[in-house]
Amino acid sequence: MEILGQFNLGFIIGRLDDDCFIVDQHASDEKYNFERLQQSTLLNKQPLLHPQALHITASEEMTIRENMKVFQANGFDFQDTANGLKLAAVPFSKNTTFGAEDVQELCTLLEGGVGAAGGALGNLSSSEGLALRGFVRPSKVRAMLAMRACRSSIMIGRALDTRQMRQVLDHLAEIESPWNCPHGRPTMRHLCKLPPPKTS
Ligand SMILES: [Zn+2]
Known part of the structure; x- marks a missing residue:
């Protein structure tokens, strides 16, 4: 142009x-x-003093184990216990509080494919969501990155x-x-x- x-x-x-x-x-x-x-941001982790129980299904736990890299890039980390995975770290943020519900949202996004869960990705249409390379982001992380970009x-x-x-x-x-x-x-x-x- x-x-x-x-x-x-x-x-x-x-x-x-x-x-x-x-x-x-x-x-x-x-x-x-x-x-x-x-595409590139690796969020800092904030370790939890007391790892949190997740109350997730067996298939959600599988999703976490299979996509550990995605969860870690988003700032989450887990502790492997006799009773399954516990939430051990959340994304570091001054203004946003993260918890088990954000882990669950990310599971849903990953299980449904980004396209199927397009609604949870804010203004992205499903084709735009599919076109995005790199990491899948929970909606709160997406909002943080949008703020930083702005x-x-x-x-x-x-x-x-x-x-x-x-x-x-x-x-x-x-x-x-x-x-x-x-x-x-x-x-x-x-x-x-x-x-x-x-x-x-
Ligand atoms: Zn702006």
Whole structure:
């Protein structure tokens, strides 16, 4: 996409052939940062003083054992006891409290496949959910990552030079589902059709 300029310190106006597009600089940068965080973030664990009983079914326990890497990447850890698995660590967070119910949610997401449990993944449609590479995230972790992505992204009101605008557009082309920010706001809209070039 060819860059025509920045509008209102919030939008990039671009042109692709005869079509003019308006790109939200914050939503676009946020979505790019969010997808990177979703794919790569290993959450810190906060060990529990007293490991918690999980009250899970045998099949849920199997799911945990088979997907231990996913649970650990999300900050959970377990203790193997004579009575089955106990919750030994939860994701570290200042503002969010995690517990056995989040382990259960992650089990459901993994058992149903991300697509089938699309509703639990917030604004993701099931096809978007399936397209996401990397780790499956419980909804509270997803919300934490969305918040982090938002804070670290280009804000509305910031003047961008051509190089920075180019980077936003190039990043948009790289990501899995570029059409909405993690909160569901559109990143880009078709603005208008440009008149054909005069030949005379
Ligand atoms: Zn934001």
